[in-house]
Amino acid sequence: MYRHQDLIVKIFLIAACTAVIVYFFPKSDRFKYDYAQGEPWEYETLYAPFSFAILKDKEVLEEEKQQAIEQTPRHFYSKPVNTNELLDRFDESVKSAISDSLYKATSRRYQRVTRSFLQDLYKVGYLEDLQDLKDIHPIVLKRDNELTQLTYGDLILPGELQKNLSAVYASFSNDLQGILTRRLLVLVQPNVFYDKELTDLNIQSEVEKILPTRGLIAQNARIIAQGEIVEGDKLQILNTLNNTYESQTWSDSQYNWKLLGYLVLIGMALTMLMLFIHKYRYEVYNSNKKLLFIYFNLCLFVVLTASVVKIDADFVYIVPVCMLPLIIKAFFDARLGLFSHVIIIFILSFVVPSSGEYLFLQMMAGIVTILSGKEIYKRANLFITVGQIVTVYFISYFAFYAVYQGGVIGWEWSRIIYFVLCGLAMLFVWPLIYVFEKIFNLVSDVSLLELSDTNSKLLKELSNKAPGTFHHSLNVANIAETAANEIGANSMLVRVGALYHDVGKMANPTYFTENQGNGINPHDDLDPEESAQIIIDHIINGVEIAKKSNLPDRIIDFIRTHHGDSLVYYFYKKAKEENPDVDESLFRYPGPRPYSLETAILMIADSVEAASKSLKAPSSVAIDKLVESIINSQMAAGQFLNADITFKQIESIKTVIKKKLASMYHLRIEYPE
Template structure:
């Protein structure tokens, strides 16, 4: 049991990775569509690349979406509307008219008798309400058939048979002229206009129900293909009916062939493919990015982002497949590049697109566009802390999407007449969503403890609390750190390393000297050296401890691990040679272990650059009357000595890059110590 526990403790990092591998695979499989994959890949407008295809079974030809949509529109356009008839309104209108006529009719003003006016109005009201009066405005033609619902009975009418209140003036004028009652025309119109009330209204609910019922009866099929019938010949262009028949065969294949009996085999196939994708990711990290592979937090971060992209795409596809390009997939390589490097960003992006190929429709078109957009993201996004760069890159990504989609559409359709321009809006929305990268990076930094260029820019501010404290307590060390930062940044730019990271690392690499600043020569204001009163071994320990104390101060101030790495490695496992030599002179011998920094040695280009720049800058203070040749020889000696000690064995830095760094350091030191003209006093 004890051995088992010991084995578990020893391999807990590997066990965690296996667990992460299994969980990620299961989650991705859960999100993948649970249907078989049609074994033929085809695209509209392209030749059929396989042998002649014959129907493996009987199946129906499905109507395409456009045809079904058109038929639905025709049903809606030709649907017979239902109108509700209220028979109780007529009696109330007639009674109200007689009451108002009695009040307004004056015998001395009109020749037409009141009884004649009442009779005429009664006939008019009866005629109007026979088929119904409506005050609603509709776009129906006069000959449009309508259903008039009177209680439980339905009567057919033409829309023109309904009386429109807007025609009242014309109707009154015709009646009074026919009966020579012109003197009461205004009176009759005014009263009728006031008392007329609509008794026919459109029954929207019943009309919509009838339309829905008719739509449900639509046949989604338009024919049958018999088993053995030839569907398409080799080299034939996939378009029109051929394309729709192939789509129907694919749909039938997925619904008919794949059942519960072979569902297990489907899961086995998915498991193998998804596992291969994640296995490739692990192998890539192990062989080419061991610093990521050995950090479980960083590995978890990468897997989380892959799952997030697959989950968001699946979620959007459930709403509507047209919205698939709204998902900002390019945010994945952008974020990974911000935290790691472009190669990691592109590799993970490619693997994620391969997984999404199982989910999205028109997978070839989708994958092609996303591959190109991902490459553009990697090539264009640089110095993310500069806000303008992100906007420019997002604009370029959106343009690539639009151009790529337009090209595919032209290839498939052969024209632009049917181009749906609103689809370009999805790409613009995708670009806007990609701008969410900045707040997402901040969120990831807090959750996973990572550091991006944006955070590095904040840390490089010399007015920050920690650097202010360093400048106050150890001004000489602070000045030394600024000089080292300038040298290291220039060197990093020369070989293509992360210049922002190495600059920030240089600013903080000696913060451990704050606790005992006068023990370091750059902070001694006078010629008194505190080490003269100490044993060489004690002096060496004080010097060595500034690394350990620097790590403690960094952790207390929540500096990222990537910055702490510079503090740990800037002296590597080098020897405090001055005090080691002094000990040997005084005692005759010395234990080397007492005078060696604890390490580790640098394990990246950036940490190696800092070691070189720090050693050269610190030692350059001892140069007397430096000349160009002296400086060149001096730089060569220090860096060659570090190489001889094996300080750069773990850093992925080449001899060529070291030579380039030497040239930069020589040039910079020559500029610093250039000879001045002596001016007369």
């Protein structure tokens, strides 16, 4: 029942991640061809998949709109003016400005001339509110509910009015001419006015009549052949087809099929990742927390990239997708990191433009990330990795541009800036790893580096309370780290586990041989059962101390398993001599047995280092015999059955430990006297 429940959890995880990813996918379809103006069409001959109208170029459409605006007639309306009243006011004004004799001599004549002028002026139309129009621009004048087609130049404007008045009064003396002109200009009123509201409505109507398309491409008509240059009409037709795909509205049936296809493809990709983990990383497969961490990161980077594409597809290379394999490698290993990167790149190829170029660039960058130094906790290694990634981006883009354009002139420098920004974003992997450690309670190499500091609070306390145990832990750490390097295990993890594996001895330090410097052994006053219990309790005490010190579970595992479920053999043998029917379970460690390559290495290194202290005259033969005896007895007791360790690796560990112990005891060949 439990197995089925665990399988259901994993299926639910894949289904949930698939749903999240597909939800953030673009709802519109994407044109599957990538092209650029001036480049040859590198695909097969393209035929129209359906009939569609050709969209006009934006510049052409804007030009037609501007032309319609300029050619649309402006509307004006006319109001009647009482010329008799205007003449009376004009006459009174002139009369007050000239002498009575001059008025009597000229009034009849200038009144007749002025009346005739005003009649002609208002018959044509006088506009005082100037408009930015040419004289030939058509206008429509509404007068007494009648519409008259004119040009703007037909109207009398203020400048023309003054000029006409000078001609009308030219027969009068200069002084009188000036008085008449000035007085009339002050009194004359416009009778034509600009109708902006009606004009704007007409302009809008004319603009709306402009068609955004020109011509029609029939279904199965050839659009462009392979090798033809993408320019002119062909470019506009391709742009139209591209826009049609992006704005295409799907029927419910079509959309459901499209959605089903996405769900199947993404689900298959995520299932392949789960099968890979099951086959090659079974310890990860058995941990739902670790699986959640991996799939969460996949969803995170897919959602981030899809969101950026929706905002502006040009920014897609700013998203630090190569951070994913770096994170996975920091917590697990390079092989899982690379496979995860391959899966996410395949998924993202559905949403990014220029998917072929994107696949190649990101694949190369991901491989460089995996091949870079594993120790990303070293600042230099991370900066070198980022530099390599940016360089790969640059070189790959250079090559693609050279292939497509047949040269490198005119390439997009903004793309290089995006690559640099992506590299800078990669530097945030440190704080991101720290956040993931706290959220998912995982351990990365960065945390292991911090824990390996012998000046940490817990290790300093160990060195003060149990100096012999601290020295023993350092020796075990050196041996285990060397063995891990030899067989390809996580050497940093083994080293840290070795440093903390005996912290439980701080509870009763003098009951352990390495801390008995004064030659007094408190076990001499205890029964074998009591002594064995004190020895066994250092496991339980160690776990409690580690939890209080907030050590990660991955390190606490080394404390639990470094003795497995083996016997406290010395006191068991002593008790058996006193009582042959003694209960063996009282002398057995609680376990569990080592269940990883690293915990198995620590068990071997701890047992061998402790036993080597009993060698009175250490020699190469004695060390070889000791190492073989201890490791073989552990194998015979089945201590490594749960650990993913092979006979070949065990033999390699034996060889490394023998050499390490020989160097620790400074063994040299004996020279003849």
